[in-house]
Amino acid sequence: MRKFILFLQAMSFLEIKNEHTMKSSLNDILTEIKSFEKKVSEETTNLIDESYKVSTYLRELLFKIKNELLKVGFKDDSEEINFFKNIKPQILGKLIYYNKVFRIETSCPVNDGKMYHNFFSNELEELKQEYKEHICNSDFYRYYRSGRTDKDNEFFMLGKINYHNGLNSFVFEIDTSFSTYYDYKIARIIANELLYAYLLAKTNPDQNSNSILQNPESVKDIFWTDSKNALIELIYALYVSGAISHGKIGIRKISLAFHILFRTPLGDIHHAFHRMKERTGSRTVFLDKLKAALEEYMDKDL
Numbered sequence: 387m388r389k390f391i392l393f394l395q396a397m398s399f400l401e402i403k404n405e406h407t408m409k410s411s412l413n414d415i416l417t418e419i420k421s422f423e424k425k426v427s428e429e430t431t432n433l434i435d436e437s438y439k440v441s442t443y444l445r446e447l448l449f450k451i452k453n454e455l456l457k458v459g460f461k462d463d464s465e466e467i468n469f470f471k472n473i474k475p476q477i478l479g480k481l482i483y484y485n486k487v488f489r490i491e492t493s494c495p496v497n498d499g500k501m502y503h504n505f506f507s508n509e510l511e512e513l514k515q516e517y518k519e520h521i522c523n524s525d526f527y528r529y530y531r532s533g534r535t536d537k538d539n540e541f542f543m544l545g546k547i548n549y550h551n552g553l554n555s556f557v558f559e560i561d562t563s564f565s566t567y568y569d570y571k572i573a574r575i576i577a578n579e580l581l582y583a584y585l586l587a588k589t590n591p592d593q594n595s596n597s598i599l600q601n602p603e604s605v606k607d608i609f610w611t612d613s614k615n616a617l618i619e620l621i622y623a624l625y626v627s628g629a630i631s632h633g634k635i636g637i638r639k640i641s642l643a644f645h646i647l648f649r650t651p652l653g654d655i656h657h658a659f660h661r662m663k664e665r666t667g668s669r670t671v672f673l674d675k676l677k678a679a680l681e682e683y684m685d686k687d688l
Contacts, residue, residue, distance in 0.1 A: 467543060
């Protein structure tokens with residue numbers, strides 16, 4: 387991927403500084419995207435703004451990558467296959483996901499209650515139906531999920547589309563200079579997985595409890611006794627410090643874990659956090675309190 391990485395290195399929108407070593411893997415490219423997602427998540431107060439900004443960023447990213455690739459091309463077949471099988475679908479999949487989240491959030495009728503739950507339940511059912519009709523029963527889905535590579539030359543190289551396979555009519559709308567059709571199919575799979583997790587959390591956050599707490603009954607007597615803002619302050623501190631899962635999971639997943647653990651709905655944590663940033667005096671009241679309490683406890687053992 388040398389040519390591809392070289393032009394990515396020169397792009398200011400990825401904020402890669404000159405002193406950085408040259409990036410050469412999918413993980414490096416995705417790290418840049420995750421850094422932007424994290425930055426936007428911290429700066430925005432709701433999902434509408436967040437999804438709009440990230441989708442705009444990803445759309446511009448794909449546009450610039452396309453223009454540069456048309457100039458520099460690929461070094462060999464393996465580089466081309468890797469791009470259309472692994473790199474582009476990750477970017478496009480997230481773009482599809484964030485664009486859909488923006489559409490859902492701007493269409494949501496209320497902030498809570500039965501209408502809210504029914505709205506997201508219907509979205510979840512539509513997603514499941516799309517998965518059943520267009521994804522899970524396809525030969526390509528089984529090929530992709532099984533990790534096969536024997537048809538990669540057919541699926542992930544430009545100009546190899548076989549119209550005798552009875553492809554979806556979308557194939558006639560794609561840009562054949564920047565798509566093999568199947569890169570889009572993988573992007574849809576990635577987007578659907580992200581949307582499923584998002585909608586599942588919206589419809590029933592407690593449904594994820596078993597993955598976070600193996601035995602909820604054993605912690606039923608654990609509950610949060612400080613303020614909601616104190617808990618949000620703690621969550622953000624753990625998130626930005628990378629103390630949980632090496633910093634590889636988002637603020638919403640962490641807040642969901644605390645919501646399930648303490649059975650405490652946190653509401654719009656982004657808005658609450660932005661209010662904390664405008665506090666007079668110490669902006670980390672709860673963390674200061676924790677530090678003082680721990681030091682006092684330590685002193686008792688001296």
